[in-house]
Amino acid sequence: MNKLIKMIMVILLLGAISVCVQVTCWADFEDLGVGARPIGMGNAYTALADDVNAIYYNPAGLAQLDESQFTSGYGKLYWGLDDGSNLGSGFVGYAHPLYHWGTLGVGWLNFGLRGLYRENSFILSYGNTLKKKLLAGLNLKLLSKKYGKTLYTENAIDDSGNTTGERDPVFSKGYSKTGFSTDLGLLYKFNREYSLGLTLTDINQPHMDLKDNKSRVPIGIKSGFLYNSDFLTFALDTTFRNGDVNVYSGAEKWFSNRTFGVRAGLGVGSRRFSNLALGASYAKYLFQFDYAFLYPLSGIRDTYGSHRISLTLRFAPEKEEKKRAREERLAEIASEKAARVELAKIREKEAKMLEERRKIEIARNYYKEAIEVYRNGLYSESLGKLRFAVELDPKRPEIQDLFKKLSSIADVISKEMGLEREAELIRTGISYYIEDKPRKAITTLQYAFEFAPKNKEIPRLLNVLKREYPAIAEQEKISEGMTLVEQKMYRALNYLYEDRSDLAILECQEVLELEPNNTLALSRLGSAYYVIGQKEKAKELWLKVLEIEPENKEVLESLRKEGVIPPKKKPKVPSKREEMKKEFEKSLGYYRRIEKSLDIDDRIGLLQSIIDKFKPWGIERSRLERELRELKREKEKKKVKVEKEKKETKVLQPTLPPKVKVPSEEKLIAIKEKIEQKFREGVSDYRKGDYNGAIAKWEEVVKVRTDDAELKKLIEKAKVKISKTKEKKIKKMKKHYTRAVAHYKKRHWGEAVTELEEVLKLEPKHKQSKALMDRIEEKIWLTVQEERKKNMDKYYNAGLAYFEKGEYGKAIAEFEKVLKLEPIHLQAQRLIKEAMEKAKKR
The missing domain is CATH 1.25.40.10 (Tetratricopeptide repeat domain)
Structure with a gap:
C-alpha cells in the first residue's frame, strides 16, 4: 500500500492525528464505551452493569432492572485536534423487564468521522437470572461500516506517485460492509456488596474488512470485580483484545439521597495506553443526566480530551418511595397480622398433621385388605387396593415393596381361585414370594409345575422369581431326569454322608411341607436328628413312618437297634371319605373368605366346582346347593330386569331417532x-x-x-x-x-470385541459397530492365519532339518504337527512316507 493510502486510513481510523509523536490507534468497532456514567468510571462497568448501559457492557446485568429505562448519549472525541477532525460517538438504548421472563433490550451505537467513515452497531439484548445468584445475557449484533467517496479513493496513485484514473483497489468491491456478531455475558452476585462479571464480545469474529478476507473483528474478553457499599462503589475491569491487555478501575460516590453523584476512573495497558476519566451525575424523579470527561495521559496530545453526555429516563413510579410507604403501612398492622399468620400456620400445621394421620390410617387399612385379598388368590384386586395405599402413604417401604411384587405377579396372573392341588400350590408359592421367602417360593412353584406341566402361568411366575433372585434360582435348578422331591432327597442323603445333618434336615423339611406323608423324607429326617444326638426326635419320626408304611424294613431295623418295639397293631388309617370331608371343609372355608370380593358369576362358578368335586363322596351339600340356586335366581332376576328396562325404553320413545347405546351398569x-x-x-x-x-x-x-x-x-x-x-x-x-x-487402533482385538458387544446389546442394529466387528473378525482371522502359517513353516523347517540329519522319528513328529495345521500339505505327506521307508531300511 502506498503512502497516500496509508495516510487516508490513518485519517479515517485515527482521526488524522499526524502531529502526535505517540499515537494510540484502534481497529474496526473499537471498544470506546457508551454512556457518560460508565465512561466516567473509566469503563470499569462489567461487574456493575445495573442500568440500560448493560446492553453494551454486560447483557447479564439487564436482569437487575426493575423498571423500563431509555438512554441517549453523545460524545465528541478528542476535542481540539489541530486538523479539525470531528470524531463523534452516539448511543441510544432501551431496556424493558419481562417480569419472570427476564429483560429485553435494544440499542444503536454510532461512531464516525464526518464525510469519511461511519460505523453502526444495532444490538438486540436479553438478560435473565439462571440461578439465585447467577445472571446471564446474550447480544445479537448487526454491524455495518461505510467509507466516504473522495478524489483519492476514485483516482488511485500507483507506486511511482502517478494517478491511475481508476478506483483504489481497496474499494474495488464497494465502500461498505455488513456483518453479524454475538456477545455473551455472565454476572455472579455473591451478596449485595460483591460481584464478579464476565463478557465475551464478538465471539464469532465477523469478517468486516473490505478486501482482506483474513482480517476479522477480534474477540474480546472482559472480566470485572465490584465492591458496592452505601458509602462508595469501586469497580475493576481487565480486558483482553487482539493481543492487548488493559486494566480499568473506577469509583463512584452519591450524595443527597442519590441526587448528585461524582466518579473517577483510570485505564492503563498495552502499547503505553493510559486514560484518566472524571464524571458527574444529577438525578431527579424519573430522569438522570450524566457527564464524563476522558483525557489521554499518553498517545494523543494537544487535545482537550473527549466529552460525553447522556440522559437516562425511567418509566416507572419511583420504587423507593412506594417501598417506604408500603413498609410504613405494614409496620402499623405488623403485630396483628403476625399473630393472625402465626395462628393460621398453627391451624394449618394441625390440619396437615390430622390429614396425614388420616391418610396413613386409610393407607394402613388398604394395606391390610390387600394382604388378606392376595392370600386368597385375588392379585389384581389386591393391587388395586394397594395402589390407593401407595397414593396415600408413598413413603412407607413395606407398601412400596408389596406394590412392586404384586405388580409383577398381576402381570402374569390376575387371580387364582381354583380348588385343585396345583391352584393351592400356586397361591402358596406366590405368598412365599411376597413374604420374602424366595427359596420356598421357587420350590413350591416348581412342585406345582410338576403337578400341572401344561399350566402356562407357572413358568412365567418362575421367570419373575429368577429375575429377582438369580442365585437362589440357579441353586434350586432341578437336574434333568429328576423331580423336585427326588432331587431334595438325593441332596439330603449326600448331606448325611458328608456329615452335614443341618442341611439334610432343611431339605427333608422342605419336602414334608409339600408332601407331609412322604415316608422317605420322614425316615431321612429321623436319621439326621439321630446323627446330631436327638434320638427321641428320631424315634418319633420313625414311628410316624410305620404309621404310614408299617413294613418299612429300614425303619424297623433302626428302631430295633434302639430297643424300640414297633406297634403290632396296624394304625388306623383314615378313610378316603374322611380325607375328602376335611378337604371339603377347607374348600368351603376358602370360599367363605373370598365370597364378598367376588362378583355373582365367580361365586356361582366357585360354588358349582365345590359341589361337583365332592358330589361322588356323599358329603352333605344341600345347603350349598340351595345357596347356588338362590344365586342363579338372583342372576336371572337381574337379567330380566335389564331386559325389561330396555323394552320400556323402546316403548316410551318409539318415535325418537336411534341413540348411542348406553352401556348397562354391569358393562360400565x-x-x-x-x-x-x-x-x-x-x-x-x-x-x-x-x-x-x-x-x-x-x-x-x-x-x-x-x-x-x-x-x-x-x-x-x-x-x-x-x-x-x-x-x-x-x-x-x-x-x-x-x-x-x-x-482397534492398538490391535487389542479381544478388548475391542468386548466393547462392541456392549454397544450391540444397547442397539443391535448399530451399523458402525457391526462394520467394525466385521473388520475385527477379519483381522483376527488374518492374525490366526499368519500365526498358523508361521507355526507351519516352523514345524516344516524343523522336520526338514531332522530329515537331513537322518533323525527320521523326530522328522515324522514335526511333519505330523504340520499336517494338524494343514491336512493337505503335500510336501509334509511325501516326506513322512520317505522318512518311514528310510527308517524301515535301517
Whole structure:
C-alpha cells in the first residue's frame, strides 16, 4: 500500500492525528464505551452493569432492572485536534423487564468521522437470572461500516506517485460492509456488596474488512470485580483484545439521597495506553443526566480530551418511595397480622398433621385388605387396593415393596381361585414370594409345575422369581431326569454322608411341607436328628413312618437297634371319605373368605366346582346347593330386569331417532375395571423401565378419563424418561464405541470385541459397530492365519532339518504337527512316507 493510502486510513481510523509523536490507534468497532456514567468510571462497568448501559457492557446485568429505562448519549472525541477532525460517538438504548421472563433490550451505537467513515452497531439484548445468584445475557449484533467517496479513493496513485484514473483497489468491491456478531455475558452476585462479571464480545469474529478476507473483528474478553457499599462503589475491569491487555478501575460516590453523584476512573495497558476519566451525575424523579470527561495521559496530545453526555429516563413510579410507604403501612398492622399468620400456620400445621394421620390410617387399612385379598388368590384386586395405599402413604417401604411384587405377579396372573392341588400350590408359592421367602417360593412353584406341566402361568411366575433372585434360582435348578422331591432327597442323603445333618434336615423339611406323608423324607429326617444326638426326635419320626408304611424294613431295623418295639397293631388309617370331608371343609372355608370380593358369576362358578368335586363322596351339600340356586335366581332376576328396562325404553320413545347405546351398569363396571387394569399395567411397565409401553396403555386410559390431569402429567414424565434414557443410552454407546476404536487402533482385538458387544446389546442394529466387528473378525482371522502359517513353516523347517540329519522319528513328529495345521500339505505327506521307508531300511 502506498503512502497516500496509508495516510487516508490513518485519517479515517485515527482521526488524522499526524502531529502526535505517540499515537494510540484502534481497529474496526473499537471498544470506546457508551454512556457518560460508565465512561466516567473509566469503563470499569462489567461487574456493575445495573442500568440500560448493560446492553453494551454486560447483557447479564439487564436482569437487575426493575423498571423500563431509555438512554441517549453523545460524545465528541478528542476535542481540539489541530486538523479539525470531528470524531463523534452516539448511543441510544432501551431496556424493558419481562417480569419472570427476564429483560429485553435494544440499542444503536454510532461512531464516525464526518464525510469519511461511519460505523453502526444495532444490538438486540436479553438478560435473565439462571440461578439465585447467577445472571446471564446474550447480544445479537448487526454491524455495518461505510467509507466516504473522495478524489483519492476514485483516482488511485500507483507506486511511482502517478494517478491511475481508476478506483483504489481497496474499494474495488464497494465502500461498505455488513456483518453479524454475538456477545455473551455472565454476572455472579455473591451478596449485595460483591460481584464478579464476565463478557465475551464478538465471539464469532465477523469478517468486516473490505478486501482482506483474513482480517476479522477480534474477540474480546472482559472480566470485572465490584465492591458496592452505601458509602462508595469501586469497580475493576481487565480486558483482553487482539493481543492487548488493559486494566480499568473506577469509583463512584452519591450524595443527597442519590441526587448528585461524582466518579473517577483510570485505564492503563498495552502499547503505553493510559486514560484518566472524571464524571458527574444529577438525578431527579424519573430522569438522570450524566457527564464524563476522558483525557489521554499518553498517545494523543494537544487535545482537550473527549466529552460525553447522556440522559437516562425511567418509566416507572419511583420504587423507593412506594417501598417506604408500603413498609410504613405494614409496620402499623405488623403485630396483628403476625399473630393472625402465626395462628393460621398453627391451624394449618394441625390440619396437615390430622390429614396425614388420616391418610396413613386409610393407607394402613388398604394395606391390610390387600394382604388378606392376595392370600386368597385375588392379585389384581389386591393391587388395586394397594395402589390407593401407595397414593396415600408413598413413603412407607413395606407398601412400596408389596406394590412392586404384586405388580409383577398381576402381570402374569390376575387371580387364582381354583380348588385343585396345583391352584393351592400356586397361591402358596406366590405368598412365599411376597413374604420374602424366595427359596420356598421357587420350590413350591416348581412342585406345582410338576403337578400341572401344561399350566402356562407357572413358568412365567418362575421367570419373575429368577429375575429377582438369580442365585437362589440357579441353586434350586432341578437336574434333568429328576423331580423336585427326588432331587431334595438325593441332596439330603449326600448331606448325611458328608456329615452335614443341618442341611439334610432343611431339605427333608422342605419336602414334608409339600408332601407331609412322604415316608422317605420322614425316615431321612429321623436319621439326621439321630446323627446330631436327638434320638427321641428320631424315634418319633420313625414311628410316624410305620404309621404310614408299617413294613418299612429300614425303619424297623433302626428302631430295633434302639430297643424300640414297633406297634403290632396296624394304625388306623383314615378313610378316603374322611380325607375328602376335611378337604371339603377347607374348600368351603376358602370360599367363605373370598365370597364378598367376588362378583355373582365367580361365586356361582366357585360354588358349582365345590359341589361337583365332592358330589361322588356323599358329603352333605344341600345347603350349598340351595345357596347356588338362590344365586342363579338372583342372576336371572337381574337379567330380566335389564331386559325389561330396555323394552320400556323402546316403548316410551318409539318415535325418537336411534341413540348411542348406553352401556348397562354391569358393562360400565367392566369398562371401569378394564381401564383400571390398563392403568395398573402402565404403572407396572413404568416401574420396569418400559416407558413406551406405559405411555401406550395410559393414552388408552386418557381417551376415557380425558380430565385426568395427574395421568397426563405421568405421560409427560414417561416421555421425559424416554428422552433421558435415550440420551443415556447414546452416551453409553458412544463411550463403548470410542473405547472399541481405541483398542482397534492398538490391535487389542479381544478388548475391542468386548466393547462392541456392549454397544450391540444397547442397539443391535448399530451399523458402525457391526462394520467394525466385521473388520475385527477379519483381522483376527488374518492374525490366526499368519500365526498358523508361521507355526507351519516352523514345524516344516524343523522336520526338514531332522530329515537331513537322518533323525527320521523326530522328522515324522514335526511333519505330523504340520499336517494338524494343514491336512493337505503335500510336501509334509511325501516326506513322512520317505522318512518311514528310510527308517524301515535301517
